[in-house]
Amino acid sequence: MPKIEYKSIKFQQKSLELINLVNQVVEEYQAQGYELTLRQAYYQLVARGYIPNNERSYKNIGNLINDGRLAGLIDWHSITDRTRNLRSNSHWDNPADVIASARYSYLLNKWDGQPNYVEVWVEKDALVDIVGQACRPLDTPYFSCRGYTSQSEMWSAAQRFISQDYRDNRVIIHLGDHDPSGIDMTRDIQERLQMFGADVYVKRVALTMNQIGTYNPPPNPAKITDSRASKYIDEYGNESWELDALEPQVITDLITNEVTALRNDEIYRSVCDSEERGKDELKMIERNYDKAVAFLESEE
């Protein structure tokens, strides 16, 4: 885990304390197998009440984390930039290797034959890793909206749901902040999908007033400059809450419960069984690759 000093920086006590808090959050999340983004680290500090929730505060913590890394106080692996990535081709050492990775990625669609089709959508990309770790074992597609979903993705999603029309129900499990815009996004998703002709039920499972009552996350003042604020305040009062304040395990359990409730377990298990058989066959080829090639050569 590299902490490398490229620059000597004499931080003030207050900044050192903040850096320690960042490292603390990073360690907690790494222990659970999650990678943090800058945005997520920021929201954790907000959710724990250490820093205010505004744009200036976010930028300040970004600068501090940057300096902290350059000064060798924060691990370079601890925070990832998910928006900028190198693209390249995949490579293998030999043909047997590609069969090994084929076996690994060989998955049957666990929603084949199911009465329902389900996707999980989350408002902020910062939480997509947590949502992903919940969704992958359930073989359930997941999507991060990044605020209001783009028109192009909304249209694509509508086409996807329309292609699932033969099923009984199509459902989006939606998770977002409890603030004027966050609440409005659930409505927006439902309305635009409807406009594009998709028959989908958008179920907002977080953050709800119920969960706020149960887990008691720290409140933020609702932004009154938000054009949706007055409607929100009429309904919920002048406080808002970040989805990030929920523990990853709480989010994971929530998603797991919501998705499995929409799944027929008998059908699910039978698909899992045939997947296992397929993997066994690939394993056989992988282990006896040379023999298989020799055999096929002798057949020619």
Place this chain on the structure above:
DNA sequence: TAAATAGTCTCCTTGCGTAG
């Protein structure tokens, strides 16, 4: 004078209010 903070840039959106 170095650290902290302010401000600007890239890029995708919705929605409200006002100007034309």
Place this chain on the structure above:
DNA sequence: CTACGCAAGGAGACTATTTA
């Protein structure tokens, strides 16, 4: 009626100015 500015939501990096 449409166009536009600016408020909000999302993820980042970079430079300039102020402050201790």
